[in-house]
Amino acid sequence: MNSNRLINRIARRHFLKLAGAGAASVALANFLASCAPKSDGGTLNVLVPAAPDPAPPGVGQFSLDAFEQWKKANGFEVAYEAPPWPQLHDKMAANFASGQYVHDIIYMSGWVPEFADYLIDFTDELPADLVADLPPSSFSTLAWGGKRLGVIFTLSLLTMFYNKEMLDGIGVKEAPKTWDELKAVAKELTGGGKYGWVLNYGAPEGIGGVASYWMCFLQQAGGKLYDDKGQPSFNNAAGVDSLQCMVDLMEFTDPGSLSYVGINDATNVFAAGQAAMMMNWPFMWKPANDPATSKVVGKVNAAVLPAGPAGTASIDGTDAYTITSLSPNPEGARKLIEFYLDAEVQKRQVLDTGWLPIRLSVLNDPEVQAAAPNAAVVLEQAKNPYDSYVTPDYNAVTTAIGVEIQKALAGSQSAADAIKNASDQVIEIVKKRG
Amino acid sequence: MQTTNEYNRKRYRLGFWFIAPAVIVLLIVLAYPIFASLVLSFLRVRFAGQGLSFEFNGLNNYADLIRKDLFREALFRSVYFTMIEVVSVMLLALLVATMLNHPLGRSAFYRVVLLVPWALAPVANAVLWKWIYNANYGILNQALLGLGVIDENIIWLGKPWLALNMILIADIWKAVPFISLLMLAGLQNIPAYLYKAAWLDGANVWQQFVHITLPGIKTTLVISIVLQSIWALKVFDLIYVLTKGSPADSTVLLNYLSWRETFSNLDIGYGAAIANVLFALMLMLALVYIRALRQRQTQTWRGSKP
Numbered sequence: 001m002n003s004n005r006l007i008n009r010i011a012r013r014h015f016l017k018l019a020g021a022g023a024a025s026v027a028l029a030n031f032l033a034s035c036a037p038k039s040d041g042g043t044l045n046v047l048v049p050a051a052p053d054p055a056p057p058g059v060g061q062f063s064l065d066a067f068e069q070w071k072k073a074n075g076f077e078v079a080y081e082a083p084p085w086p087q088l089h090d091k092m093a094a095n096f097a098s099g100q101y102v103h104d105i106i107y108m109s110g111w112v113p114e115f116a117d118y119l120i121d122f123t124d125e126l127p128a129d130l131v132a133d134l135p136p137s138s139f140s141t142l143a144w145g146g147k148r149l150g151v152i153f154t155l156s157l158l159t160m161f162y163n164k165e166m167l168d169g170i171g172v173k174e175a176p177k178t179w180d181e182l183k184a185v186a187k188e189l190t191g192g193g194k195y196g197w198v199l200n201y202g203a204p205e206g207i208g209g210v211a212s213y214w215m216c217f218l219q220q221a222g223g224k225l226y227d228d229k230g231q232p233s234f235n236n237a238a239g240v241d242s243l244q245c246m247v248d249l250m251e252f253t254d255p256g257s258l259s260y261v262g263i264n265d266a267t268n269v270f271a272a273g274q275a276a277m278m279m280n281w282p283f284m285w286k287p288a289n290d291p292a293t294s295k296v297v298g299k300v301n302a303a304v305l306p307a308g309p310a311g312t313a314s315i316d317g318t319d320a321y322t323i324t325s326l327s328p329n330p331e332g333a334r335k336l337i338e339f340y341l342d343a344e345v346q347k348r349q350v351l352d353t354g355w356l357p358i359r360l361s362v363l364n365d366p367e368v369q370a371a372a373p374n375a376a377v378v379l380e381q382a383k384n385p386y387d388s389y390v391t392p393d394y395n396a397v398t399t400a401i402g403v404e405i406q407k408a409l410a411g412s413q414s415a416a417d418a419i420k421n422a423s424d425q426v427i428e429i430v431k432k433r434g
Numbered sequence: 435m436q437t438t439n440e441y442n443r444k445r446y447r448l449g450f451w452f453i454a455p456a457v458i459v460l461l462i463v464l465a466y467p468i469f470a471s472l473v474l475s476f477l478r479v480r481f482a483g484q485g486l487s488f489e490f491n492g493l494n495n496y497a498d499l500i501r502k503d504l505f506r507e508a509l510f511r512s513v514y515f516t517m518i519e520v521v522s523v524m525l526l527a528l529l530v531a532t533m534l535n536h537p538l539g540r541s542a543f544y545r546v547v548l549l550v551p552w553a554l555a556p557v558a559n560a561v562l563w564k565w566i567y568n569a570n571y572g573i574l575n576q577a578l579l580g581l582g583v584i585d586e587n588i589i590w591l592g593k594p595w596l597a598l599n600m601i602l603i604a605d606i607w608k609a610v611p612f613i614s615l616l617m618l619a620g621l622q623n624i625p626a627y628l629y630k631a632a633w634l635d636g637a638n639v640w641q642q643f644v645h646i647t648l649p650g651i652k653t654t655l656v657i658s659i660v661l662q663s664i665w666a667l668k669v670f671d672l673i674y675v676l677t678k679g680s681p682a683d684s685t686v687l688l689n690y691l692s693w694r695e696t697f698s699n700l701d702i703g704y705g706a707a708i709a710n711v712l713f714a715l716m717l718m719l720a721l722v723y724i725r726a727l728r729q730r731q732t733q734t735w736r737g738s739k740p
Contacts, residue, residue, distance in 0.1 A: 090697040097486055097702075114700070202591070202680045205698070256569030259591035261678045269570055396699040406682040410593070 043077045044332055047092065048107040049085040052264075052283065054154050054319045054355045056080075056340050062352035063345045070339045076332055085208070086262075089395070096324075104327040105336060108320045110207045113144045113392045119322045121147040122334045130341055133359045141318045141388060149322055153340055154349070155356040155363065156317030157381045158216055158279045158305065159374065161288065165299040166194070166276040175277075175303030179220070179245050182277075182306040186252035189276040196252035198275035200260035201409055204402025207317060207388065208263060211398035213279065214405050215315050215389060217242035220308030225389040231430065235423035242308065243408055243415040250409055258410060271296055279305060281317055285374045286354025302374035304381045313385040319355075350375070393433050400425040468713065474706035481700045495707035504683060505691065505708065511598060512688045512712075516666040518602055523609045523662050524655065530610060531617035532647075545615070552611035560675035563604040567591055567676070591677050594684030601672050601685055609665060613658045620654030621647065653726055660723040664716050688712045 051060045057067040059082045071078060081103070083091060089111060095102040096118045112119065123131070123139060138152040162175050166189055176182040186196025203209030215225065223238025254275050260266050267284055269275045271294040287293050288300045304312045321340060323333045339345060346357035347365060350372050362368055363375050391397060401422040408418035478491035499505045530548065533539045551559070566574050567590040578584045591597045624646060632642050648655075670689045673679060679686040679694065686694070689712060696705025 093481070093697050093700060097481060099486070203678050204680060204683075254570070255589050255592060256587070258593075258681050259567075259569055259589050259597070259677070261676075261680065265568075272570075274570060393699070396701070399694070399699070403680075403683050406680060410681055412682070 042075065043079050044105065044329065044336055045079050045081070045103045046105040046336070047081050047088065047095075047103045048105075049088055050082040051353065052287070053085040054107075054156070054283070055082060055353075056153075056321075057345060057348075060349070060353050060355075062348040066342075066345060066348075067339075070336075074332070074335060076336070078336065101324070101326040101328065103324055104329060104333040106322050106324060108142070108150055108318070108322045110318050110388055110390045110394055112142050112149050112318070112320070112322065113390050114394060116144045116147070116149060116392070118325050119149040120325050120327075120330060121149055122323050122330060122337075123148040123151060125334060126151065126338065130338065130359075133343075133361050134341075135358070135360060135382065137316065137382065137386075138358055141316050141390065142320050142322070150320040151337065151341065152318065152320045152358050153337075153346075154282075154317070154319050155358050155375070155378050155382070156281050156283075156319050157314045157378050157386050158212070158281060158317075159314065159377050159381050160277065160303045160305050161270065161280050161284055161374075162277045162301055162303065163270070163273065163275075163296055163299050164301045165296075166273075175301065176306050178307050183245075183248055183252070186249055186277065190252040193274070195254040195269075195275045196277060197249050197257075198254040198260075198266045198269045198278050199257050200263050200266040201257045201406060202259050202261040202265070204399050204406060205395055206398030206402070207315075209261075209398070209402055210405050210409070211402035212315050212388070214243060214246060214401065215387075216279065216305055216313055217245055217308060219313030219315075219385045219387065220305065220310060221245075222308070222310030225387075226391075230391075232423050232426040235419055238310075239419040239423070240416045243405060243419055245308065246405070247408055247411075247415050250411075258406070273299075279314075282356045282372070282374055282378050283354040285372055302377040304377060304384070311384060312381065314381050315388045316386045318388055318390065391433075393429050396429050397426050400429060471706045471709055471713070474703055475710050477703045479702035481702060491703055495703045498704055499707055499711065504686065507683070508686050508688050508691045508708075509711070511684075511686070512667055515598065515602055515605075515669065515687060516663050519606055519609065519666040520659055520662050522602075522606050523613050524659060526606070526610045527613035527617050527658065530614040531621055534614065534618050535621045545618075548611045548614060550611070551608050554608070556608075556671040557675060559604070559608055560672045563600075563672065564676050567600055592681055594681060597677055597681060598685050601669075601676055604672055604676070605666065605669055609662060613662060616654055616658050616661075617651060620651035624650035653729060656726040657723060660719050660726065663719050664723075667712060667716055667719075 046056070048055050048059055054060075057063040058078060059080050067078075081091070088107065088109075092103075092106055092111070092115060096115055106119075108115075108119075134151070135155070139148045142148055142150040142152065160175055167173070167175070167185065170185070170188045172185055172188075176185045182197075189196040199210075199213055200208075201210045201213075204211060206212045206215070218225065218234060218239060221238040221242040223234050223236065223242060225232065225234055227233035254266075254269055256269065257266065260269075263280065266275075266278055267280060267287070270278050270280075270284075271288050273295045282302075285300070285302065289297050291297050294300075305314055306312065321337045323330050323337070327333050341359065343359055343362055346359050346362045347368060349355055350357050350362070350368055354372070356372060356375050356378060357363055357368070363379065369375055389397075404413075404418040404422040404425070407413045408415050413421075475495050476491060476493070478489045478494070480487045480489070534544055534548070554562070566572050569575065569587055569589045569592065572590070574590065575584070575587045579587070588596075590600045628646050628650075629642055632646055637645070668689045669687060670693065673685050673687060673690045674693075677685045679690055688708060692705050692708040692712060694705075695701045695708060699705075
């Protein structure tokens with residue numbers, strides 16, 4: 001009797017243990033399964049920035065009906081992940097490092113060489129009439145290792161924006177055309193709590209921060225970041241002169257610029273009429289002329305960036321769509337990108353969000369030119385150099401440069417020392433790249 | 435008939451099965467990342483441009499830590515940040531807790547209001563401070579201008595030491611509520627009769643504070659110091675939102691540097707080495723915390739004996 005009870009107790013205990021272990025395994029498996037991305041072939045997963053950065057229909061508020069129709073006609077659902085722009089790089093780095101499929105389409109900006117092995121070349125399969133309607137630069141900044149790994153969807157070069165009324169106030173009818181004119185006009189306009197120039201120098205890295213702005217000045221001075229062998233080649237007169245121009249401008253720059261980490265921080269100052277000039281991406285035209293967000297409506301004009309000793313120059317925002325190599329449905333992804341590049345969608349993109357199209361036919365559309373007069377300026381700027389110098393170690397290189405530039409702008413070291421220190425660090429980074 | 439030893443053995447075995455799921459989860463979410471981070475720090479992880487590959491790198495990542503000025507500066511700044519924050523938070527929290535322990539401050543309303551900064555999401559808190567510190571439109575500049583304390587806007591986040599200290603203030607503001615409540619709990623454990631006896635013996639307020647209050651909350655203080663030190667060492671969100679390490683890397687602390695090297699620069703091995711240094715510092719503090727807790731449990735156990 002006792003032994004029977006003991007057996008029963010043991011059996012019950014064993015049963016409990018097995019049931020507990022089983023339940024835990026099922027729970028763990030379910031949890032892990034729920035963490036895995038959907039790859040059912042019917043859903044396209046897309047990683048893009050949140051608006052107001054350049055976002056596609058469904059994240060940006062344009063072409064929503066057309067987007068719904070496209071999904072129905074092609075039998076796809078589109079699942080967006082749209083974090084703020086600064087989080088994009090981290091997200092894609094973590095996703096790629098995991099080796100797991102997460103997204104079919106990924107927005108890229110300057111990181112194509114960095115993630116080249118995770119992207120596919122699909123550009124040969126794009127319709128010929130679409131490719132013929134794109135400027136050659138739509139692919140050149142996305143080429144790495146002999147492949148074209150994406151397609152640009154917005155013409156996005158840095159150009160000059162200025163407050164006509166403020167310039168008129170000192171008798172200046174046109175935007176400054178040279179560095180000397182820029183400094184002279186900025187000086188005239190500084191005073192009484194207003195400044196000649198504003199930018200976000202608080203972020204060191206490229207595309208969104210101070211390193212990119214310096215790259216414009218560097219090319220205007222006739223300099224290059226790398227020589228033909230890929231070695232840093234900016235520790236010279238062009239490198240120092242370009243930074244010295246920025247340092248000279250600091251006296252007439254909103255001192256808050258050193259603390260602004262995002263372009264919107266600087267844009268707010270310009271839109272409030274507190275600063276007369278800045279360089280910015282083309283999207284700025286629309287918010288600067290929106291009465292809800294701007295006090296300078298109707299007073300804004302755009303121009304090509306002032307020329308240095310070698311002429312004007314800019315950088316390219318390289319806003320592009322790419323397809324990941326782990327996508328189970330690259331064909332569907334390509335079709336979606338073609339939809340994003342559809343002429344009507346491109347037109348709504350600029351009319352509703354301010355981000356310029358990349359298609360030449362849309363850029364030349366009279367309605368577009370009327371709504372975005374800066375488009376002609378960007379096209380003019382594009383006739384001059386606009387290299388963004390993207391490399392696999394773009395973030396490390398530009399952060400190292402940006403930090404040294406910040407020290408020079410704050411007056412804690414000379415332009416020459418900053419350029420030398422930056423060059424030494426970039427040499428080390430390039431050496432480490434191997 | 436079962437012996438006591440046999441009974442205890444079975445009890446422990448059954449107990450082990452009950453805690454096994456929790457142990458497994460802890461191993462997955464805590465032990466594995468710690469182990470992986472340790473292994474990564476001895477590797478050179480190539481990621482950028484050529485896919486993920488691993489190569490044994492010996493102690494080179496740790497040698498880089500010693501060689502690079504930025505790491506040493508970040509370590510110094512982290513220690514400075516932690517020390518100033520801990521001292522400030524302890525003093526302010528003790529002040530707040532003492533006020534809340536006063537009969538006039540015992541309304542639940544005050545405690546709810548006190549918790550607001552602590553309950554704010556970290557990024558929301560950081561964005562709030564970003565607007566407060568804004569050079570042109572920030573309320574701090576406007577208030578100081580209005581009061582005549584300053585005659586022109588100050589760029590709070592534009593100068594190296596100033597920016598670091600402004601981040602420090604924002605973090606102190608967020609940390610004070612929780613530590614205040616910890617201290618309040620400690621204060622409420624001190625029997626009121628001790629104060630009455632001291633008052634009868636002629637002790638003034640300061641003497642009561644030094645000889646009754648401080649000894650009474652000694653363990654709470656140690657726990658608060660250790661917890662706050664750990665939180666201050668791993669500050670990240672405020673730096674990410676407010677300055678991104680600027681100006682000129684002057685607000686780069688260890689946790690931010692580890693993130694930047696790992697996720698932005700994709701130097702994963704070096705980033706892991708930095709994270710491990712941070713982990714070692716926090717582990718030491720955690721050991722002190724465990725010791726302090728054990729001491730309190732022992733005191734409580736002794737105190738509960740007749």
